[in-house]
Amino acid sequence: MASFTAQDVKALRERTDCGMMDCKKALTQADGDMEKAIEILREKGLAAVAKKAGRIAAEGLVVSVVDKAKKTGVVLEVNAETDFVAKNQKFVDFVNDVAQTIIDENPADVETLLTLPCAGTGMTVSEALTEKIQTIGENMKVRRFVRLEGDLVSYVHGGGKIGVMVKFDTDVADKEGFEEAAKNVALQIAFAAPEYLNKEDVPAERVEKEKEILTQQAIAEGKPAAVAEKMVMGRLNKFYKEICLSEQAYIKEDKISVSKYLDGVAKELGGSIKMVDYVRMEKGEGLEKKQDNFAEEIASMVK
Secondary structure (H helix, E strand, C coil): CCCCCHHHHHHHHHHHCCCHHHHHHHHHHCCCCHHHHHHHHHHCCHHHHHHHCCCCCCEEEEEEEEECCCCEEEEEEEEECCCCHHHCHHHHHHHHHHHHHHHHHCCCCHHHHHHCECCCCCCEHHHHHHHHHHHHCCCEEEEEEEEEECEEEEEEECCCCEEEEEEEEECCCCHHHHHHHHHHHHHHHHHHCCCECCHHHCCHHHHHHHHHHHHHHHHHCCCCHHHHHHHHHHHHHHHHHHHEHHHCECCCCCCCEHHHHHHHHHHHHCCCEEEEEEEEEECCCCCCCCCCCHHHHHHHHHC
């Protein structure tokens, strides 16, 4: 019977910033003694990891990986502090191991993922992450992932800056022809960053808000109500063309939409190709990046 509670584990985690499993193991070893547990974590070198955990990790790598045999794929972002680490082979291998773990184990979220055996390492994902932080010397974080199943095509842009995965429903026999068309769609997503797949996916409140704005614009231009209404509908279509993948102008032939491009390819290949879902993940989006202040740095060195 453990001589500590879940609250003790939480308290130790807050004090050391170490992983939940590491805190639990340390408390077990210390027979519930908090100070001794902190000492154990320090001896294991995990206290150094805790210090690094305070540093901003907004660089790193986005990968998009498909296991064709399992018809399963994942887009995954793992962050580090510097762009330099993203080129470190040990870091790249770790990210790919984590991606394979997600494909194999189908975890519900990052927290669950961290407790799972990391593919090809003999450690949990959390332990493998800690080991990489210690050996490479930077804070790292498994930030997010999306796992898809089905007919998938992946694309990575800029050496891990943007990861894209697209799910299709297709009966096309010419797999080479399909793959080429699917890659073109993945390129489109990386380049044009659509927010939704189809018009129907745009939330009603977003459409209503856009209509309000467009109506006010038309009124401000002094247009009569009937003309303003027609203008709003025309401009709303332009709005859909900007944010919906199927409506966007196809980047390689901008006179047709992406959906029309796929219809043409499907007809040519004698089957059907339908976009079902997609993921676009950009490294560091939404994260605060470290802003170096050169003057402050010099001042602190002089002190």
